[in-house]
Amino acid sequence: MSILFEAAKIKNLTMRNRFVRSATYDGMSDLSGQVTESQLKLISDLAEGGVGLIISGIMYVHPSGQISSFMNSIAEDKLVQGLRKLTAKAHEHGAKMAAQIYHGGREARFVKTRKQLPVAPSVIADDPHYRGSYREITEEEIGEILDAFGQAARRAREAGFDAVQVHGAHGYLFSQFLSPFTNQRTDRWGGILSNRLRLHRETYRKIRNAVGEDYPVLIKLGVEDGFAGGLTLAEGTQACRLLAETGYDAIEVSSGVRGEKYEGTEYKTKINKPSREGYFRLPAREIKKNAKVPVIAVGGLKTIDMMEDMIRNREADFIALCRPLITEPGLIRKWEQDPKKIPRCVHCNQCLEELHHGFPLHCVTFRGKRL
C-alpha cells in the first residue's frame, strides 16, 4: 500500500491517510454565518470520498474580520449547534475535521457594510498590491481579537472539530503582521521578526488556554510574499521554527501577502507540466528541514508519484489539496483504486472567479458532467 494511504498522526489525532482537504471557502453559509444543508452535503461527499482530514473554509472569529456575506462565523456560541452537524457528517464517513479560524485584516471588506473600516497593522500609502481603504488597528483591538481566537477555538472543540487551524497565510491579518511590507509599526507588534510574529504566538497561547493541552492547534502560514520586497523565505523559515517552538502542532506551508494575479498568489494556474506541479514544494522542504513540526504541503499537487516522493524524502508529512477536490470530491478513493489516475481539475480558477461574483462553490469547467 502507498505510504499516502497509511494512517498518520498530528499530536494525538489519528487520520486514516495523509490526505488533507485544504481549507476552502464555499460561499454557502446563510447570511448569519450558519451552516446550511449544501455545506452538510459537501462535507459528506468529501468524507465519503476518502479525505483523511477536512479543513473547513474560513470562519471569522470576530465581526471585524468578516470578508464576505456568505461565510461561516464561529464568533458566537449560538453557532455551535450548526457546526456540530458539520463535524458529525465528517465523522460519519471516517474523516476528521478541523475548523479554520480567521480574521481578514484589511481585506475584511464586509465590515464596510456596517459603515466601519477594516483594520491592519499599518496603513501602506500607494500600495501596488492592495487598493481598498482601511485603518491602523489599536493595541486594545488586538487584545479583543486575541480573545476572540481563544473563544472561537473553544467553540470549535465544543462543536466536535478534531483540531483548529489558524489562517496565517494569503495576505489576511496574520500575513499582514508577519510581512515587513505591510507591517511598519514601531511598537511591540512591529519591527524585528519576533515582534511581527507576536500576534501568532499570543494567539496560540489564548487558544491553548481555551482548549487544553491535548488538542491539536495547527497554522497555515504564508512563508513568503508573492513579490520582491515582501517576506522572504529565509524569514518565513525562521518564523516556522519559532512557531514550532511556541507549540503549534503542524504547519501548512503556503504564501503570504499576494503579488500579481495569479502567479504571485497561493492559487497559481497553468499546472500543465511537471515543473509547475507542487509549486510550494521547495518552501515545504525548507520548513520540514529546519523546524521540528509536522508539515502539510499544498499548492498544485496532482500526481501520486510526486506526493509519494515528498513523503518518502521527508519533505512533508501530509498532502493537502483544494481545487482538485472541488471538481472531484471522491478523488482520494479513486486514487486508492488507481494511483495513475489524473485529476480532472485544470486549475483554471473559474471556481474562484464565480465565488467572487457571489455564486456558491462549484467547478465551472466540469459543471453538470459525470466524473
Ligand SMILES: Cc1cc2nc3c(=O)[nH]c(=O)nc-3n(C[C@H](O)[C@H](O)[C@H](O)COP(=O)(O)O)c2cc1C
Ligand atoms: C475556491 C477556493 C477557495 C479557497 N478558500 C480558502 C480558505 O478558505 N482558506 C485557505 O486557507 N485557503 C483557501 N484557498 C486556498 C487553498 O486552500 C489552497 O491553498 C490553494 O488553492 C492551493 O491548493 P490547490 O492547488 O490544491 O488548489 C482557496 C482556494 C480556492 C481555489
